[in-house]
Amino acid sequence: xxxxxxxxxxxxxxxxxxxxxxxxxxxxxxxxxxxxxxxxxxxxxxxxxxxxxxxxxxxxxxxxxxxxxxxxxxxxxxxxxxxxxxxxxxxxxxxxxxxxxxxxxxxxxxxxxxxxxxxxxxxxxxxxxxxxxxxxxxxxxxxxxxxxxxxxxxxxxxxxxxxxxxxxxxxxxxxxxxxxxxxxxxxxxxxxxxxxxxxxxxxxxxxxxxxxxxxxxxxxxxxxxxxxxxxxxxxxxxxxxxxxxxxxxxxxxxxxxxxxxxxxxxxxxxxxxxxxxxxxxxxxxxxxxxxxxxxxxxxxxxxxxxxxxxxxxxxxxxxxxxxxxxxxxxxxxxxxxxxxxxxxxxxxxxxxxxxxxxxxxxxxxxxxxxxxxxxxxxxxxxxxxxxxxxxxxxxxxxxxxxxxxxxxxxxxxxxxxxxxxxxxxxxxxxxxxxxxxxxxxxxxxxxxxxxxxxxxxxxxxxxxxxxxxxxxxxxxxxxxxxxxxxxxxxxxxxxxxxxxxxxxxxxxxxxxxxxxxxxxxxxxxxxxxxxxxxxxxxxxxxxxxxxxxxxxxxxxxxxxxxxxxxxxxxxxxxxxxxxxxxxxxxxxxxxxxxxxxxxxxxxxxxxxxxxxxxxx
Numbered sequence: 001x002x003x004x005x006x007x008x009x010x011x012x013x014x015x016x017x018x019x020x021x022x023x024x025x026x027x028x029x030x031x032x033x034x035x036x037x038x039x040x041x042x043x044x045x046x047x048x049x050x051x052x053x054x055x056x057x058x059x060x061x062x063x064x065x066x067x068x069x070x071x072x073x074x075x076x077x078x079x080x081x082x083x084x085x086x087x088x089x090x091x092x093x094x095x096x097x098x099x100x101x102x103x104x105x106x107x108x109x110x111x112x113x114x115x116x117x118x119x120x121x122x123x124x125x126x127x128x129x130x131x132x133x134x135x136x137x138x139x140x141x142x143x144x145x146x147x148x149x150x151x152x153x154x155x156x157x158x159x160x161x162x163x164x165x166x167x168x169x170x171x172x173x174x175x176x177x178x179x180x181x182x183x184x185x186x187x188x189x190x191x192x193x194x195x196x197x198x199x200x201x202x203x204x205x206x207x208x209x210x211x212x213x214x215x216x217x218x219x220x221x222x223x224x225x226x227x228x229x230x231x232x233x234x235x236x237x238x239x240x241x242x243x244x245x246x247x248x249x250x251x252x253x254x255x256x257x258x259x260x261x262x263x264x265x266x267x268x269x270x271x272x273x274x275x276x277x278x279x280x281x282x283x284x285x286x287x288x289x290x291x292x293x294x295x296x297x298x299x300x301x302x303x304x305x306x307x308x309x310x311x312x313x314x315x316x317x318x319x320x321x322x323x324x325x326x327x328x329x330x331x332x333x334x335x336x337x338x339x340x341x342x343x344x345x346x347x348x349x350x351x352x353x354x355x356x357x358x359x360x361x362x363x364x365x366x367x368x369x370x371x372x373x374x375x376x377x378x379x380x381x382x383x384x385x386x387x388x389x390x391x392x393x394x395x396x397x398x399x400x401x402x403x404x405x406x407x408x409x410x411x412x413x414x415x416x417x418x419x420x421x422x423x424x425x426x427x428x429x430x431x432x433x434x435x436x437x438x439x440x441x442x443x444x445x446x447x448x449x450x451x452x453x454x455x456x457x458x459x460x461x462x463x464x465x466x467x468x469x470x471x472x473x474x475x476x477x478x479x480x481x482x483x484x485x486x487x488x489x490x491x492x493x494x495x496x497x498x499x500x501x502x503x504x505x506x507x508x509x510x511x512x513x514x515x516x517x518x519x520x521x522x523x524x525x526x527x528x529x530x531x532x533x534x535x536x537x538x539x540x541x542x543x544x545x546x547x548x549x550x551x552x553x554x555x556x557x558x559x560x561x562x563x564x565x566x567x568x569x570x571x572x573x574x575x576x577x578x579x580x581x582x583x584x585x586x587x588x589x590x591x592x593x594x595x596x597x598x599x600x601x602x603x604x605x606x607x608x609x610x611x612x613x614x615x616x
Contacts, residue, residue: 046521086274091223094216099123101149101213106159106169109562112461114253119242122262127235130221131228138515141193142221146214149408152262154208155269163268167557167564172269173276174378185442190220193489278379283381286374287390292611297400303582303614305466308459309546311393312366312471314529315411316478317551318520319353320560320569322593326524334527335592337591338534342573342592345538348580350588351571353600356553361478363411364418366552366603369393369420371470373607386418393607395423397468408433408454410445411474415564424470437495440475446474446484447475448532449495455540473533476525480518483525486532489509489539513557522559530592537573547573548610569594570606582613 023273041101076083085515102120105111126145130138158170165182187195224231244250246258292300321331340348356366357377368385369376371392391399398405405425407415412429419427433453445453450473458467475484482505484498491497511517537547551568552562571592574580586609589595599610 002302003210009539011024013446034419050086059434070206076195085502091219094223096220097212098126098149098220100152101156103531104156105521106156107163107267108160109163109557114255118255118257118259119238119245120262121242121246121260124235124242127220127224127231128138128239130217131224131231131235131459135225138221138225139218142217143214147210149217152266153213154206155435156520157205157209165556166358166362167554167562168359169561171276171378172273173279174380175382177379178361183265187613205360266558275526276380279378282382287388290373290391291608292396293391295615299615300396300400301402301611301614304546304579307544307546307579308467308469309397309403310471310548311468312373312473312533312547312549313363313370313552314473314526314533315363315476315552316555317526317529317568318359318554318560319565319569321523321526321551321553322565322569323596324519324561326519328526330523332593334530337375338530339591339593341534341538345541345573346543347537347541347573348575348577348590349571349573349592350580350583350586350590351357351569351592351594352586352588352598353594354550354570354603354606355600356566356568356603358552359560360556361553363472363552367470368422369603370550370552370606373604375602375604380398386421392422393419393610394468394470396611397559398423398425403467403468404458405468406454406458406470408450408469408471410435410450411443411472411477413444422470427452433457434549435495437498440484440498440502440505441479441508443474445474445495446498446532447529448484448486448489448535449492449498449531450474451536452489455536459540473529475532476522476529479512480521480525481506481511483528485528486535489535502586513559519559522555534592541573541575543573543575546579547571549573567600567602584615 037183062315068349099120100116102122103116103118105115130142130145133141155170155172162168162170162175183195186198190198194336194449208504242258244258246256246260250257320328322335339349354370357375358365359368365376365378365382368374368382371394372385372390373383373393374381374390376385397403405423407422407424407427409427410430410433412419412427413431416427416429432458433445433450435445435449435453437446437449450471454469454471458464458469482502483503484505487497487501506517507519511521533547533549537545541547550570553568554563554566557563571594572583572588573592585601589598
């Protein structure tokens with residue numbers, strides 16, 4: 001490096017000082033001391049350049065005169081030690097990021113310190129592949145691997161969300177439509193601003209994961225290329241360690257040190273996709289089998305002629321509400337009070353358990369399972385069902401011609417073309433119940449008002465035909481804050497009274513900061529729904545009223561505390577003893593509370609058993 005080149009690379013102020021001390025240009029005479037200093041500076045800079053080159057930032061000889069300064073405004077050359085430190089730190093962070101993506105689990109309840117003290121075989125294989133590939137091909141493979149790791153991380157985050165909400169992983173075939181339902185829930189719960197912020201955050205996270213994972217793999221590939229011999233030796237050692245630990249079964253805190261969990265995870269997902277793609281054919285075969293398809297209409301449901309039959313779903317009314325020790329005392333009191341209220345009015349009841357195909361959300365799949373007699377476990381099955389001619393429990397009532405079939409569906413706020421499939425002569429959604437009050441987070445209409453509207457619009461009419469109604473009570477829908485409470489039925493009016501009740505309620509943002517508060521509000525919401533229903537039955541039911549009410553699914557894991565049960569309670573209430581006599585062989589429990597050992601059926605089994613019981 002010439003002195004001229006060195007002087008051009010000095011900052012202007014330093015160069016002026018040098019010229020002043022040395023008498024200007026070199027032609028004016030440069031002392032031997034200055035020459036030695038210059039050589040020393042050149043030697044030092046050459047060493048610094050070599051250091052930077054070893055870090056993987058620069059390679060080759062120093063830049064010729066007039067070339068752009070390396071780094072941002074030449075900072076790498078001015079601060080070589082800092083540059084080297086940052087280069088090493090970046091390489092370490094890249095390696096840690098790749099390991100983190102491979103090690104962190106796809107469930108929050110599996111997140112623990114032991115999870116990160118493992119050696120994933122996938123990391124060893126990835127490094128080995130990148131090392132054996134030619135440089136150009138290796139760079140392309142690094143980019144592809146980074147994008148794949150980013151998508152892999154996104155899938156794990158998706159799983160986390162679905163496990164927290166639906167107690168199951170994200171389905172790559174069927175669950176995309178659920179994302180739209182999630183944004184609707186965010187909007188109704190936290191407002192438009194909350195929805196936009198949440199969606200924006202998800203998009204930013206998605207892009208950041210792809211970018212960071214791609215950067216990490218490219219960075220590591222570059223470092224390994226620079227230090228190839230070291231990388232090869234390291235990967236051989238790690239491979240030997242993994243094989244040894246896997247063979248011996250080394251564990252830390254009960255967790256295997258040598259893991260191939262990501263490979264198994266991906267294999268399960270591939271199988272899930274294959275099963276999903278073939279599920280339509282399986283479901284089609286199941287749909288074709290219907291024990292009552294050829295039964296003449298005049299022989300259907302003969303044991304219920306002249307009765308008003310109400311199939312009522314209570315949102316998220318799961319087994320946890322009855323079995324959980326922290327909820328049981330209050331729920332027991334509510335059910336006991338309901339029993340006393342109904343018995344005083346001359347009603348009797350029997351209760352059992354059903355197993356829902358879903359948990360946490362997906363009410364429409366539970367409803368269609370119950371009514372169709374088919375296991376509707378995903379959105380594709382639901383769409384195939386509602387586009388078919390498979391008869392449902394409600395459509396069989398319609399087929400007889402002896403009942404007017406109606407739907408009370410306050411949770412429906414958009415067009416619902418599938419509604420006609422279920423055999424309902426008339427559907428009352430949230431805009432046709434006469435409600436002028438406020439929403440309660442997601443819930444458009446409080447349950448007590450929905451039931452009173454049903455009474456005014458259908459059940460209370462004189463000289464009418466018997467009614468079969470599908471009633472969906474939505475007040476116990478997530479997020480259970482704020483919730484309504486029962487008031488005098490004569491004060492309901494147009495629902496405006498609920499403005500005050502809502503203001504007195506809780507704030508969902510505050511409630512969801514505490515699991516205990518969420519569970520408490522959930523329990524109160526279920527109590528409100530059950531109270532509303534039993535009070536309505538006492539007030540308006542008679543000897544020709546038959547009520548079947550049940551939960552559609554268990555609530556989210558925040559409430560169930562990770563329980564894997566999908567059971568929901570189901571109860572049949574009637575004043576006419578002949579009705580309950582027909583289901584005596586079901587061995588259900590007397591009263592509104594099913595015993596722990598009461599029969600448990602799949603929800604898809606109810607339709608045929610009910611129709612058989614009342615077809616004699």
